Amino acid sequence: MKFTDGFWQLRPGVTALYAQEAYDIWQTDTAPDGAGLVVTAPTAVIAKRGDVLNRAALTVTLSSPIEGVVRVRIAHHEGGAWHGGFELPGAAEGGAGTADAEAGTLTTGPLTARIAPGAPWSLAFEVDGERVTGSGHKAQAFMRLSPDAAVDHGIVGNARADTGLPEERTFVHEQLDLGVGETIYGLGERFGPYVKNGQSVDIWNADGGTSSEQAYKSVPFYLSSRGYGLLVNDPGHVSFEVGSESVERVQFAVTGEVLEYFVFAGPTPRDVLARYTALTGRPPVVPAWSYGTWLSTSFTTDYDEATVTSFIEGMAERDLPLSVFHFDCFWMREFNWCDFEWDARVFPDPEGMLARLRERRLRISVWINPYIAQRSPLFAEAAASGYLVTRADGSVWQWDLWQAGMGLVDFTNPDATAWFQSKLRRLMDQGVDCFKTDFGERIPTDVVWHDGSDPARMHNLYTQLYNRAVHDLLVAERGEGDAVLFARSATAGGQTMPVHWGGDSTSTFASMAESLRGGLSLAMSGFAHWSHDIGGFEGTPDAAVFKRWTAFGLLSSHSRFHGSESYRVPWAFDDEAVDVTRTFSQLKMRLMPYLYQLGLEAAQTGAPVMRPMQFEFPADPAVAYLDRQYLLGPDVLVAPVFTETGDVDFYLPAGEWTSLLTGETVQGGGWRRERHGFDSLPLYARPGAVIPWGARSDRADYDYLEGLQLRVFPGGSGTRDITVTAPDGRAETFTVDLGDVTR
Known part of the structure; x- marks a missing residue:
């Protein structure tokens, strides 16, 4: 979000209160991470005693949750609205910083935060004694918008799905310096330019496809070529202007009265991601079988057990390794998603069918989402038990986009989570090994959550609770080393529940390239495992696109053939497509000692596979x-x-x-x-x-x-x-x- 009109002026209707000086600095033992510094930053330079009256001040607190990481908290009114932060499983009890109020420094490992006393405002971050970035004049601010403010909020999220941003009137923003030649990476799985300089990026999950500026996996974390990383510790809407408003700075803003962010020391990207994942969580080891080829029914195709069997036998006859068979949406009856019941018209004997597939040494994946359609027998059960998200008047929130009259499982309710898991456990008892956890992005903000969560906070965070519910069940039922998802949506910390895939691409070379950009951005956002739909999802690729994408897909962390209205078996394209699939799938199998070790390394250090x-x-x-x-x-x-x-x-x-x-x-x-x-x-x-x-x-x-x-x-x-x-x-x-x- 842009607040200024050029270099000198604010946009009409915008009032800005900037930190102007470090008026005083003192040491505290009550910072979020124990020992730290607290700075009073008035919004005008205090020249005489009377200047302290009728004057807003920002309170800036510095502390360190783990070695090499500094937490910065900027508060206008401490008692005001804050979305709360992400889970930080790696935070050390008592913190890890050494504060020196007289010197204005907080030091933790190779990272030092340095506050210059007096005016102008200056907060510098140094790695191994070298300044890598900092917050300077007119960088930290509390912003207030009048009702007629000339600020373009834009439509962030899915407008047709009514999951855009709620109107907000107060913001806190920070700006950090961009050095000459400095490049910024990350901010989730984003399909536009890999280097984020010059971009406006909204952290707000949406189902927009890979050919849009929207993202299924929005992560308010970026990594800089100057040797540091930054996480805005807010699961709500975070807007970034990466050299796109103030071209010499990265700006990030959140709604409310409080902004909190972490700076991670490098000096290398490996060091930054090691510290970031040490704080927010590292991926578990994914099972060896998950690196093999996944073959899908595709989405809207017609299929039954005979179709599935023909695909599997076709792969075997052509000497094409196959590890996982995936049943997409229509394993359940239409209009019933999700009731977690096999469509008896085409799968009359699911237990027998799954047993027959497992005899072929295959693993089984099925598609799910967190929505309960009105026609599903589970809708009335969930509504009566209070397991669905409600509106302010107590009625169940419903809409018709995707599934007619669908409701949304409220994973802030432990009983609802256990109920949802019980439906999946029955599928696992039948022989299902893993789940494709689709959707999780179109989460409304005009609702009430069981635990009273802020709806704006839950929009991005919902996916975390959804994927956690499924991943925890897989761990409990299959064991720590045999649990894997195929998930679409995520935010910071989602890397702890792999694997994630790139969503709905089109079947073109351009979409193949944008998918790779998304995967590289996600890797720089702390995610170790990633996949994509080989051949593209929308439409049917021509044979050339399919064959080129096959080579790319089988040299990715995880590999899945999946489409929308057409099958993705290689022989559906031409004989050469079969040969290409054989060449690269067998090559990947030969590389498995190497790839599996990379997965173990990811669990230890957070380093991505791709x-x-x-x-x-x-x-x-x-x-x-x-x-x-x-x-x-x-x-x-x-x-x-x-x-x-x-x-x-x-x-x-x-x-x-x-x-x-x-x-x-x-x-x-x-x-x-x-x-x-x-x-x-x-x-x-x-x-x-x-x-x-x-x-x-x-x-x-x-x-x-x-x-x-x-x-x-x-x-x-x-x-x-x-x-x-x-x-x-x-x-x-x-x-x-x-x-x-x-x-």
């Missing part, structure tokens, strides 16, 4: 804007092909890189143009890489230590320790001589 180039090469200025290639872990560079002809431009950092497909070595340090057939793409091993290579190409969950090869690639020296862990937990560490190149 990594933006900037994550691994932060010192290389050439990678700052690269959004058409990525690294699968630290050692495998992937440049998907976004053209039918196979022409692709990509960048290799300095060193000797080796093609995983041909064994050819090339020197990096510049751009390359290559032309690839459908069975190929730029896939390069990093200089000095050691890649554990599995012995099997038919499935994802096998003994990675049996028949293991360690492929050593040129460009390294000395030795390197490589650990390989089998799905059953057995691990072995090998010391590898990097001069003994095997490729």
Whole structure:
């Protein structure tokens, strides 16, 4: 949201109260994290005693929840409205900072927050003694809008679904400096430009598709190339202006009277994400089988057990590895979503069918959402028990968008959560292994929640409660290492309930590219696992798009074939599509010792499996804007092909890189143009890489230590320790001589 009219003026109807000086600084033991600093920041410079009268002041509190992280709390009226923060499972009891009121500093690990006494207002953040950003003149402010204020709120969210923003009149904003050449990443899964500089970004989940500025996964966290990260600790609406209002600053604003944010020390993106996920939560280890191929019925297609069986047998006949079969919406009867009952007209024997599928060593996924249609027998049951969200007059909130007369399960009610889980538990007893937790974004704000939660806060946070309910059930029923979702919506902390996928893309090369941008942005927002609909969701891809997307999809963290009104079995396109699917699915199975270890690393450090180039090469200025290639872990560079002809431009950092497909070595340090057939793409091993290579190409969950090869690639020296862990937990560490190149 923009409050100013150019550099000098405010927009009509906007009143701004800016922090003008640090009038006094004192040490406290009652900050949110124990020891900290409290600063009185009056909204005018105090030149004489009378200036303190009839004068607003901002109270700024600094503390540290964990090493290397500073919490900043800006309050106009402490007793005023605040949405409350996110869950912070990693916060240390008593905090982790050392405060010095006389020096105006709070130090925690490599990070120091420094307040300059007096005027003008100045709050600087230093990493290892170097200033990385700061809050300066006219940066911290309390903003008030008159009823006729000339501020364009815009339509944020789904207007047709009536889930846009409620009108607000008071805001707190902060601005942090943008350095020359500094680039900003993250803010959730966003499908526009990967670098967020110049963008206005609203943290407000919406079902907008991948070809829009809206996001299913809005995360008020960004990562800077200057060596720090920032989280606005507010699950409600947060508006960011990233060099788009004040072009020298990143501005973020929240409604109400209080703004709270965290600064995370680097200096590298790896360090930032390690600290961010240490505070907000790290992903669990996902099961080995989940990395295998997922095949879906697609959305509106006609199917029954015979159709499903033909798909599975078709994959086996063509030697195409398959790990998970997914039943999308119409496994339930139309107008009944969700009643969690198999449509008896096409699935008369669900228990028998699931048993037959499991005999083929397949895992089973089914689609769900948190809505209960009026026709569903569960609607009356849930309404009578108080399990559905209500309006202020006590009536059940309902609408007709998506499902006729549907209500919304109130996961702030523990009894409603247990009731919802009981319906899923019955499916698990039948043989279902995991759930696609669809939707969770279109959450209204004109409702009353069981626990009295602020409706604006719950709009983004609802997905957390929904996914948590399902993930907790899977952990309880299947065990810690065998629980996995396929979720669409999320916010900060959602990385603790993987896997997430990119939502409704179109079946084009452009949409394939925007999907990758979304995945890279999500990776820089602390999410380790990510997937997308191979071939695109809307429409039917032509064979070229399908084959190029297949190579990309099978070199992603998780891989699912899924569409809207048409099947996504490879032979529906052409014979070459079958060959391409075989090539890359078998390649991924060979890479499983490497990929599974990346998942274990993610659980320990928060490092994503699919990594933006900037994550691994932060010192290389050439990678700052690269959004058409990525690294699968630290050692495998992937440049998907976004053209039918196979022409692709990509960048290799300095060193000797080796093609995983041909064994050819090339020197990096510049751009390359290559032309690839459908069975190929730029896939390069990093200089000095050691890649554990599995012995099997038919499935994802096998003994990675049996028949293991360690492929050593040129460009390294000395030795390197490589650990390989089998799905059953057995691990072995090998010391590898990097001069003994095997490729």
